Amino acid sequence: MTVSLSAPLLVALLAAATAAAGADRPLRRRFRRPRLLQVLAVGAALVLVPANIAYGLASRSGAGPAADGTTTGVQVASLAVLGGLVGLCGVLRIAPAPARLPRRVLAVGAHPDDLELACGGTLLRLVDSGHEVHIMVMSHGGRGGDGNVRAGEAESAGRFLGASGIEVLDLPDTRLARHENEMAEAIERAIRRHQPDLIFTHSGNDQHQDHRAVHLATLRAARQHPAVLCYESPSVTAGFRPSVFVDISDQLDAKVCAVATHHDQRAKPYVGERQVRGLAAYRGGQARVPLAEGFEPVRMTVPLIEEQR
Known part of the structure; x- marks a missing residue:
């Protein structure tokens, strides 16, 4: 489980950070508090990407059950953060109700x-x-x-x-x-x-x-x-x-x-x-x-x- 999740998590974290850092105009157009989304996505990637890489390598090298357990914890945390970012995007998305009579x-x-x-x-x-x-x-x-x-x-x-x-x-x-x-x-x-x-x-x-x-x-x-x-x-x-x-x-x-x-x-x-x-x-x-x-x-x-x- 640990090895199979590492690559997708790294890709997802890097994609979220890259999109947030380079998509200022789309974020401003579609979300309230776009800077908050940028900071959270980039900050999460800066912490969790190195952690996933480090603990993933430790697990693959057979560093023991403790290392494997820590790696699983890092991955669970990464999944939680990604889920939290998705949920926050839903909360902050600008989505006014459509007009009954478009003008x-x-x-x-x-x-x-x-x-x-x-x-x-x-x-x-x-x-x-x-x-x-x-x-x-x-x-x-x-x-x-x-x-x-x-x-x-x-x-x-x-x-x-x-x-x-x-x-x-x-x-x-x-x-x-x-x-x-x-x-x-x-x-x-x-x-x-x-x-x-x-x-x-x-x-x-x-x-x-x-x-x-x-x-x-x-x-x-x-x-x-x-x-x-x-x-x-x-x-x-x-x-x-x-x-x-x-x-x-x-x-x-x-x-x-x-x-x-x-x-x-x-x-x-x-x-x-x-x-x-x-x-x-x-x-x-x-x-x-x-x-x-x-x-x-x-x-x-x-x-x-x-x-x-």
Whole structure:
């Protein structure tokens, strides 16, 4: 028994440790407290792999019944740890109940990282609940970084979020106000194509000229739409007053990972993990939940997230 179990246990322990150490994005996307899973899996492998090897060799060399008994104990402990990790994965897995009425959502942003920063947690929760999310970005963000790189990062982040569609336009960064008609027409086409039940866009209470321009273009394009919410960018003014909140306690780790997808912007202070978590905690305090994102409603006539009970 001792010899036959050694190889499978070593393989299983090494596989668990390797997967945990190298799968940061998938862990963040599917589990709460992904760092805990990584630490436990790697720590267990560091202790139990050498122990299995040492006692397995001792048993094979005929070191005696005591050594064989110790080896069996190590293997039992290894099996228990593996079982515990599997059970913990089940407990920490993010698995929201599917929506009774799946909805379509259109999220409109000015630059490649705007949506992840402002409403990434909400988009993640919507996708996880079975809703269909479409993303539209107006600019490659060439004035604030490498436009070619940032466009690709927007698509990568959108795929990580689970968006059904990602459209990145190439209107001039920092000069979107000159192209309000083009943006409004593009958003109108997206509304006709996707028939969204809910639209997210920038707030009018924002210091960035591109954000204000996208806000106005969206309001024009969605002038007959019954559900429009404005999200919080790092550049919002003190006039931003959210009254709609979404609990993103299960999605914050994944949101941090989505923001980190924008490597081109990693030097910007507002993309740091500490800042992202701090804002979520602040809005969570206002909403009386652990972590949240806040929105200003232009109009809101449908439940934001409707899940089975």
